[in-house]
Amino acid sequence: MSGQRLSPRLRAALAAASDDRVVYDLVGIEAQYDELVRELPGLDVRFAVKACPVDEVLTCLADRGAGFDAASPGEIASALRTGVPVDRIHYGNTVKSDTDIAEAHRLGIRDFATDSLADVTAIAEHAPGSRVFCRLATDGQGALWGLSRKFGCSGQDAVQVLQAAGAAGLTPAGLSLHVGSQQMTTAAWRSAFDSLAEVLTALHRRGIVPDHVNLGGGLPALGYVDRRGSVLEPPLDKIFVVIREGVERLRDLSPAPLAVVMEPGRHLVADHGAIRAHVSRLTERRQPDGTLARWLYLSCGKFNGLYEMDQLGYRLVFPTHSAEYVPAVVAGPTCDSDDAYPSGHPRVRVPAGVASGDPVWVLSAGAYAISYLTQGFNGFRPLPHSATRGGT
DSSP: OOTTSOOHHHHHHHHHOOSOEEEEEHHHHHHHHHHHHHHSTTOEEEEEGGGOOOHHHHHHHHHHTOEEEESSHHHHHHHHTTTOOGGGEEEOOSOOOHHHHHHHHHTTOOEEEEOSHHHHHHHHHHSTTOEEEEEBOOOOTTEEEOOOSSSOBOHHHHHHHHHHHHHTTOEEEEEEOOOOEEEOOSHHHHHHHHHHHHHHHHHHHTTOOOSEEEOOSOOOOSSOEETTSOBOOOOHHHHHHHHHHHHHHHHHHOSSOOEEEEOOSHHHHGGGEEEEEEEEEEEEEEOTTSOEEEEEEESOOTTTTOGGGGTEEOOEEOTTOOSOEEEEEEEOSSSOTTSBOOTTSOOEEEETTOOTTOEEEEOSOOSSTTTTOOSOGGGOOOOOEEEEOOOO
């Protein structure tokens, strides 16, 4: 499904839903996976569980050939429920306690991300003999969510970390990075391959020959609107070209075969999931500056399905209305001022005649909607979910 249209399967499932819920189109997710592996042949796909920890989605991807990037023992357990071989799962979080490392090792995990000497010491103690891949820091430029602070180390530190891993009885197996979530530029990918090439060369000089590089996530979804109301149009075809060329470059400089891993999340699921919600109220009231504003309150918002509304505008469909649209601020139902599109977001066109209880479909909500649900903030229950293969 293109990010700009709703698949018949998803449309039918949303229309049939009688209550609020997140709906996933499994056929669309499978087609997205197939397209990715066609564009990047030979890629080892490890789906980022955090993007959509839904058993039906994880199972359909595992059946298609995907492995998993897990960030906790809980996510490892979710991945294992799909029946995927444990060697197709890695622990991709550089932040983990001794207990988490030991539990992951007990579950059979032998591939761990790292970015510090302290973490290497802990892995050597609690997961002896394991493989580690070191995450490089990136600046996150060009992404809606840059990942530049919490994760990753410098290239110089990465060499030291992998040397220490080898000395501690671990296998210094690879390098990884992440260009930032919903990365919108090709420049970020070019910079990523420059960094990988530089560090690989430094490792080779020290006799360390990693067997893989992990390109992380960052591949964009296509159905979003940004916080200014503009349709996001990531240059996906050009991004794929840069990745193919970058992979060839890294393999050419490696003295041994080099596998390539990637951890797509939102790219595979965002545009193939939607929320069936309803209208709480369309109101009109004067703001403190004296201007008149309409507010559309939905049954879902920041705390129950639309956590990313600070950065994204979600396309809304009102299936029972088609005439006379008016501009309004979109907000969720809770008694919290953060539960609304930010002040810089332009008004969204909504039906003037919309009434409390009318259905509304929130599109491109398949990524992170389930992950970020609260357990019932303000008494609003977490959204249930369903998956469909119906329609054509």
